[in-house]
Amino acid sequence: MENLIGTHRNIFVISVYVYFFILFTVYILIICSNSTIxxxxxxxxxxxxxxxxxxxxLLMNSVLFSTNIYPKLLNDILSDKQIISYSACLLQFFIFYSLGSSEFLLLAVMAYDRYVSICKPLQYSTIMKNSTVTVLLILTCFTLKGVFCNNSINHLYCDSSRAVTIYGVVVLLNLVFFPMLFILFTYAKILIISYQSCGEVRRxxxxxCLPHLLVLxxxxxxxTYDIIIVRMASDFPKTARFVMTLQIVMYNPLFNPIIYGLxxxxxxxxxxxxxxxFHSVLT
Structure with missing residues (x-):
């Protein structure tokens, strides 16, 4: 019996280190791939x-987003107890949603840039001046002065008053719904102009635009997953949760540099x- 327990413990320890090694490798790949571009x-x-x-x-935003998650995650894997203070937890989720919002706003800005480039090519250098680019970048980095309640801690710590609900709706409209409408409008205009133009414009x-659309x-x-999980938290399939969690933590930060690089x-x-x-240096 003791041998069986010891064997199970050894397997568990090995699996923990394998899990740590995989996630650590992914984190290094995220930093290297994004930083290289x-x-x-x-x-x-x-x-x-x-x-x-x-x-x-956008790629630097992915690095910061991953850095907000991976160090704590890697530390928890090797720790016997996964402990975090309430204030640190709120800070982590505040950074999580702030960077997530910045990514969505950056996608909206990139859609506008492609719209001007394709639909108004003669005015592109006048509209997209250095000062305009700087202002747009500052706006996308703007973080809300408040604390975002994560889905998993929403019912435990966050007040469910009408004011908080209205605040959440306003945030959702400004950071997701309106930018999405703007993105759809710009790409629709690009599609119409491209269809009416010559083959060079279509190419x-x-x-x-294709890389931007894939990332979008x-x-x-x-x-969408993050929004609907609040309403379906108890009924959402565990396999789907696992896949979407991997998508957020692993696939998405690696997806952007691969798409733009290729x-x-x-x-x-x-x-x-x-x-x-590098190949010539190594050989």
């Missing part, structure tokens, strides 16, 4: 354009040169 955008002057600057901001629209669809699924020609070109350089 950000550095390429920073170094190469031909990437100093509004579209690439917004992409760099440009497909090449530059992926992130919209996560936002689908955008200029970034892909610099990545290939960087890989060839």
């Amino acid at each position: 950000v550095c390429l955008i920073w170094i190469h002057k031909n990437l100093h354009e509004p579209m690439y600057i917004f992409i760099a901001a 440009k629209a497909a090449q530059t 669809i992926n992130y919209s699924c996560l936002v 689908k955008l020609r200029e970034i892909s070109k610099h990545l290939k040169r960087l890989f060839f350089l």
Whole structure:
């Protein structure tokens, strides 16, 4: 009996370290993949354009988002007791939702940038000036002066008064619903203009808008999940919860650099040169 208990304990310890190693590796990949593209955008002057600057901001947002989650998660895996103070928990979820909101607003800004580039190409340099880009970036980094109640601690700590409910609705409208309407409007205009234009305009629209749309669809699924889980917390399938949690923690922060690195020609070109350089150094 003691041997059986000891065997089970050894298996548990091994599984804990395997789990830690996998998540630690994913965290390092998230930092390296996102930071690599950000550095390429920073170094190469031909990437100093509004579209690439917004992409760099989006990727840095993913790094900060992951850093808000992974260090505590990795520490909990190796700890016998997973303990966090109430104030630290609120701070973590405040950062979680602030960065999540910034990502959605960045996607809206990127949609506007593509709209101006494709639908008003002659006015692009006038509209998307450095000052305009700076103002847009500041607006996307704006964090709400309040504490967001996470779904899992909402009923435990957050007041369920009408005022809080109204506040939540206002936040949802301003950070999700209205930006989504704006994004849908801009891409609809891009689709109409592209359809009415020549093949060159259609190729440009497909090449530059497709990565943004893929990222938008992926992130919209996560936002939708986070909203509906409040109403379906008890009935939501455990397998679906597990998949969506992995999507938030692992897949989404890695999805953006992969999409932009593969689908955008200029970034892909610099990545290939960087890989060839590393390969030549190693060999």
